[in-house]
Amino acid sequence: MKINWKLRLQSPQFWLGLVGVIVSPILTYMGLTNADLTSWQSIVDLGTNFISNPYLIGVVITSVLSFVGIATDPTTKGMCDSDEALCYDKRKDSKTDLSDADDSGEQKTQEKL
Numbered sequence: 876m877k878i879n880w881k882l883r884l885q886s887p888q889f890w891l892g893l894v895g896v897i898v899s900p901i902l903t904y905m906g907l908t909n910a911d912l913t914s915w916q917s918i919v920d921l922g923t924n925f926i927s928n929p930y931l932i933g934v935v936i937t938s939v940l941s942f943v944g945i946a947t948d949p950t951t952k953g954m955c956d957s958d959e960a961l962c963y964d965k966r967k968d969s970k971t972d973l974s975d976a977d978d979s980g981e982q983k984t985q986e987k988l
Contacts, residue, residue: 882965896942900934901925 883889902908905924912918925931 885965893939893942896938897935900938901931904928904931904934 901921905921907921912921925935
């Protein structure tokens with residue numbers, strides 16, 4: 876599985892998604908909400924209960940593996956990044972190049988043969 880992990884680990888969206896994938900099943904299984912985590916002791920108790928529950932650990936591992944599948948590049952076949960994406964050192968700017976837009980502001984399409 877060729878994925879540019881260095882670049883993905885720099886993305887705040889990746890980390891927010893990963894934290895959500897880990898925390899959501901734990902809170903759901905324990906019947907808690909974010910409002911229940913108002914003290915450090917409640918967070919420590921939650922962590923202790925999580926570590927002592929092998930089923931919940933399995934659910935979180937499955938969720939993380941699912942997240943990795945979702946985090947793959949949807950523009951390539953399989954679970955790998957494109958050769959171009961593997962060479963990136965920083966994220967590519969998503970703004971469109973105005974030189975490729977026509978007078979109405981719509982993006983021109985080019986067919987590749």
